Amino acid sequence: MDWVNAIIQGILLGGLYALFAAGLSLIFGVMRLVNIAHGDLIVLAAFLGLTVTTALGINPLLSIAIVAPVMGLIGYVLQRVVLNRTLGDDILPPLLVTFGLSVIIQNGLLELYSADPQKMSAGAIETASVALPGGLNLGILPLLMFVTAVLIIGALQWIFYRSAWGRAFRATSDNQDIAQLMGLNKSHVFGLAMALSLVVVAVAGIFLGVRTSFDPSAGPGRLIFGFEAVIIGGLGNLWGTLAGGIILGVSQNIGAQINPGWQLLAGHIAFLVILAVRPRGLFPRIDG
Amino acid sequence: MGSKPVPEAVLEIDGLDSFYGDFQALFGVSMRVERGEVVAVIGANGAGKSTLMRSVTGLLTNRPEMVRFGTAQIGALRADQIAHMGIAMVPEGRQLFPSLSVEENLIIGGQAGRPGEWTLDAVYSLFPVLKERRHQASTSLSGGQQQMVAIGRALMSNPELLLFDEISLGLAPIIIKTIYEALPDVIGTGMSAVLVEQDITRAVDISDRVYCLQEGRVSLEGKSGEVSREEISKAYFGV
Numbered sequence: 001m002d003w004v005n006a007i008i009q010g011i012l013l014g015g016l017y018a019l020f021a022a023g024l025s026l027i028f029g030v031m032r033l034v035n036i037a038h039g040d041l042i043v044l045a046a047f048l049g050l051t052v053t054t055a056l057g058i059n060p061l062l063s064i065a066i067v068a069p070v071m072g073l074i075g076y077v078l079q080r081v082v083l084n085r086t087l088g089d090d091i092l093p094p095l096l097v098t099f100g101l102s103v104i105i106q107n108g109l110l111e112l113y114s115a116d117p118q119k120m121s122a123g124a125i126e127t128a129s130v131a132l133p134g135g136l137n138l139g140i141l142p143l144l145m146f147v148t149a150v151l152i153i154g155a156l157q158w159i160f161y162r163s164a165w166g167r168a169f170r171a172t173s174d175n176q177d178i179a180q181l182m183g184l185n186k187s188h189v190f191g192l193a194m195a196l197s198l199v200v201v202a203v204a205g206i207f208l209g210v211r212t213s214f215d216p217s218a219g220p221g222r223l224i225f226g227f228e229a230v231i232i233g234g235l236g237n238l239w240g241t242l243a244g245g246i247i248l249g250v251s252q253n254i255g256a257q258i259n260p261g262w263q264l265l266a267g268h269i270a271f272l273v274i275l276a277v278r279p280r281g282l283f284p285r286i287d288g
Numbered sequence: 289m290g291s292k293p294v295p296e297a298v299l300e301i302d303g304l305d306s307f308y309g310d311f312q313a314l315f316g317v318s319m320r321v322e323r324g325e326v327v328a329v330i331g332a333n334g335a336g337k338s339t340l341m342r343s344v345t346g347l348l349t350n351r352p353e354m355v356r357f358g359t360a361q362i363g364a365l366r367a368d369q370i371a372h373m374g375i376a377m378v379p380e381g382r383q384l385f386p387s388l389s390v391e392e393n394l395i396i397g398g399q400a401g402r403p404g405e406w407t408l409d410a411v412y413s414l415f416p417v418l419k420e421r422r423h424q425a426s427t428s429l430s431g432g433q434q435q436m437v438a439i440g441r442a443l444m445s446n447p448e449l450l451l452f453d454e455i456s457l458g459l460a461p462i463i464i465k466t467i468y469e470a471l472p473d474v475i476g477t478g479m480s481a482v483l484v485e486q487d488i489t490r491a492v493d494i495s496d497r498v499y500c501l502q503e504g505r506v507s508l509e510g511k512s513g514e515v516s517r518e519e520i521s522k523a524y525f526g527v
Contacts, residue, residue, distance in 0.1 A: 167392055167396055170388055171387070171388060171396050173387065174387050174388070178379060179385075180347065180368045180371070181345055181347070181368075181376070182399045182400070183401075183445065184399060185369075
């Protein structure tokens with residue numbers, strides 16, 4: 001039963017990893033930008049959540065209502081003021097600039113919040129659980145996070161393939177010049193894509209901060225999980241990203257079940273095995 | 289036809305010098321398109337035709353006063369701003385959005401939200417085959433059908449000025465004939481048009497006036513019915 005439990009907990013954890021990955025995948029899909037600061041932005045959202053929660057005395061899960069729009073705005077401004085200037089035929093400038101951004105965010109957070117690990121408490125919901133047959137207990141909070149992750153990925157999928165925004169994202173991703181001829185301002189389209197990405201980051205950051213403790217240097221680790229989930233699932237496929245997150249979460253929990261020290265190692269090994277066997281991921285987007 | 293007493297220019301290009309980095313592609317090109325007029329631009333490969341199209345649509349920026357659209361100076365505007373003002377282009381090689389279905393390609397053509405007679409239904413009645421294939425991926429269509437989508441996509445913005453960049457390139461002659469037969473329906477509605485072509489006969493047949501470019505300069509300009517084949521060959525090849 002311990003094993004079944006480990007797998008179920010791994011699946012639920014996978015939802016969080018999928019949230020780490022979804023924003024990363026969206027940005028890469030729309031503008032071919034690899035955002036090295038993505039993990040640090042997740043941690044930034046967690047700290048923003050902490051500040052809002054302590055200042056207003058509200059449940060951290062409710063702070064999403066404030067942190068998400070703030071992160072979205074940060075995303076739009078960041079894209080228009082900084083990142084749009086780095087985009088071009090050369091892929092190196094955006095890598096370097098987002099790497100620099102990562103360093104700036106980490107040190108800024110260190111300056112403001114110190115290096116102490118922080119945690120947000122969501123109250124009684126953290127310990128609530130439902131009993132499943134066979135003596136298994138399913139935590140309400142992990143379940144809630146997983147369901148939210150699935151809903152968010154479904155919503156992103158809908159936006160990308162069914163809405164006018166998504167049409168603009170796909171058109172701009174296909175051919176920037178011709179998209180401009182259609183009256184789409186690519187700077188604005190990219191700004192909207194980054195805003196959407198950071199709204200997802202906000203939810204991921206708050207969930208992270210409720211689930212585990214975090215500190216200013218926690219970002220790069222989350223970035224790696226996000227990358228791994230994206231690559232396992234296949235670039236450009238959001239449901240694949242969810243599957244990637246789940247595979248990563250399950251592998252980590254199985255590793256931890258064997259030996260607590262093997263949790264991260266097992267996740268990385270699963271990633272490497274999939275990369276070796278299916279270099280394009282499990283569900284690569286069929287290129288038209 | 290420019291038969292009004294004082295012809296009104298829709299597009300006026302004045303001493304346009306265009307550069308790709310340090311490379312100069314156009315040298316002092318001047319050109320005029322009057323309201324309702326169809327102007328053909330001919331020239332060999334590398335004569336600067338595509339550069340001219342990129343300059344008019346804003347994909348290449350120049351000094352503001354070098355390109356005028358009506359009374360507005362648009363030489364330094366971005367392509368999306370110019371699109372909103374009412375210039376659309378059917379680009380060379382069609383360049384449909386592969387991630388979008390046929391219908392989505394048309395819808396995004398109307399993205400600028402300019403009102404007018406061209407709607408999805410109007411495009412479908414011009415090219416009925418597109419309606420049958422509206423939900424297919426644009427890449428699954430034949431070359432000729434893709435060209436219809438590209439033309440429909442440009443029409444959807446209800447432009448005042450429509451640019452056609454090498455629409456016969458890479459298509460079978462029978463398809464080219466079909467496309468050209470549809471053109472009068474397209475530009476007969478008071479729209480002005482610039483038609484870039486390598487096929488001189490077609491260009492001269494369909495246009496009111498013709499410009500020939502050679503090595504980035506205008507080498508010939510005249511009424512399509514009045515310029516002789518000899519003048520055109522001389523301007524085209526520079527012999």
